[in-house]
Amino acid sequence: MAIKYGRPIELREVSRREGTAVPHTLDLTVRPRRNRKAEWARRMVRENVLTTDDLIWPLFLIDGNNKREQVASMPGVERLSVDQAVREAERAMKLTIPCIALFPYTEPSLRDEEGSEATNPNNLVCQAVRAIKKEFPEIGVLCDVALDPFTSHGHDGLISDGKILNDETVAVLVRQALVQAEAGCDIIAPSDMMDGRVAAIREGLDRSGLLDVQIMAYAAKYASAFYGPFRDAIGSAKTLTGDKRTYQMDSANTDEALREVELDIAEGADMVMVKPGMPYLDVVRRVKDTFAMPTFAYQVSGEYAMIAAAANNGWLDGERAMMESLLAFKRAGADGVLSYFAPKAAEKLRSQG
Ligand SMILES: NCc1[nH]cc(CCC(=O)O)c1CC(=O)O
Numbered sequence: 306m307a308i309k310y311g312r313p314i315e316l317r318e319v320s321r322r323e324g325t326a327v328p329h330t331l332d333l334t335v336r337p338r339r340n341r342k343a344e345w346a347r348r349m350v351r352e353n354v355l356t357t358d359d360l361i362w363p364l365f366l367i368d369g370n371n372k373r374e375q376v377a378s379m380p381g382v383e384r385l386s387v388d389q390a391v392r393e394a395e396r397a398m399k400l401t402i403p404c405i406a407l408f409p410y411t412e413p414s415l416r417d418e419e420g421s422e423a424t425n426p427n428n429l430v431c432q433a434v435r436a437i438k439k440e441f442p443e444i445g446v447l448c449d450v451a452l453d454p455f456t457s458h459g460h461d462g463l464i465s466d467g468k469i470l471n472d473e474t475v476a477v478l479v480r481q482a483l484v485q486a487e488a489g490c491d492i493i494a495p496s497d498m499m500d501g502r503v504a505a506i507r508e509g510l511d512r513s514g515l516l517d518v519q520i521m522a523y524a525a526k527y528a529s530a531f532y533g534p535f536r537d538a539i540g541s542a543k544t545l546t547g548d549k550r551t552y553q554m555d556s557a558n559t560d561e562a563l564r565e566v567e568l569d570i571a572e573g574a575d576m577v578m579v580k581p582g583m584p585y586l587d588v589v590r591r592v593k594d595t596f597a598m599p600t601f602a603y604q605v606s607g608e609y610a611m612i613a614a615a616a617n618n619g620w621l622d623g624e625r626a627m628m629e630s631l632l633a634f635k636r637a638g639a640d641g642v643l644s645y646f647a648p649k650a651a652e653k654l655r656s657q658g
């Protein structure tokens with residue numbers, strides 16, 4: 306008997322035997338609502354679940370001591386001095402969030418055309434990695450590789466005559482990745498979208514004996530308006546000249562995303578990422594189905610800001626919107642999500658038992 310979506314086709318068009326329907330009821334054999342009639346029944350047929358293991362929590366760093374500074378465009382998100390970041394790492398651990406990601410706000414005086422601070426083994430990111438891994442070696446630490454927090458022009462790479470240089474930038478990114486890995490970073494995450502950077506970083510790590518350091522490639526990263534609040538948080542919003550469309554992807558494309566992901570896997574990526582998240586769930590699904598790799602999505606700053614702002618205005622239930630948005634990533638096939646909601650979502654998940 307031919308079976309399609311759980312019901313024998315032969316039974317489909319058959320209506321009920323004469324006279325079985327109670328008066329004033331529709332003559333329906335199939336009533337999908339039966340499986341939704343109570344919480345226990347909904348739990349029984351639920352296809353996807355979100356757990357704390359699915360969360361990666363991005364933190365913003367700032368120089369100083371005992372300092373926490375609100376990010377205006379991301380209500381509830383703060384820039385943290387290293388000691389405070391260590392406290393948040395502890396909070397992440399207690400919430401069983403497996404991994405945190407670190408992003409620095411670099412003092413303007415330390416920014417230059419070449420982003421030299423990126424390769425300083427004692428920069429803010431490296432200090433934070435050392436401090437966190439010293440106190441909490443059991444939590445995963447991910448570091449972003451790109452020059453934008455360190456360049457005076459806010460671009461992810463070196464510039465000459467208004468052009469972002471690919472190969473010259475890759476050489477600097479390798480050095481940036483190495484100082485981070487040597488500080489104790491567990492996952493190197495290149496977000497720059499230069500061609501060939503994953504292979505170059507893998508080779509650099511291996512040559513230095515850092516064989517176990519993982520690479521999570523921002524493989525399909527789009528030129529997006531949704532990064533606005535992040536650039537505010539790391540202080541590059543005001544200085545960024547032009548846009549990033551010569552290196553980040555065109556939001557009209559998905560075949561191209563598959564080619565980008567394929568290259569990064571071939572170059573040695575252990576995990577791949579799609580970014581932004583919610584507007585690109587179709588890409589997440591295609592990537593997961595095509596490559597069956599550990600696949601992550603970044604629910605970026607603008608996505609966070611939209612939900613947080615609407616919630617603060619009383620326009621939607623912030624907690625429910627948060628959980629629904631995170632579950633959507635699981636439904637699309639993601640193995641995990643980088644999200645500024647991570648601690649709140651983890652608290653919610655743990656309170657549910
Ligand atoms: N290359 C840096 C980088 N790494 C992560 C984000 C955005 C994250 C977010 O918006 O939350 C960006 C911004 C950008 O590419 O301009």
Ligand SMILES: [Mg+2]
Pocket residue numbers: 498499500501524565568569
């Ligand atoms: Mg690429």
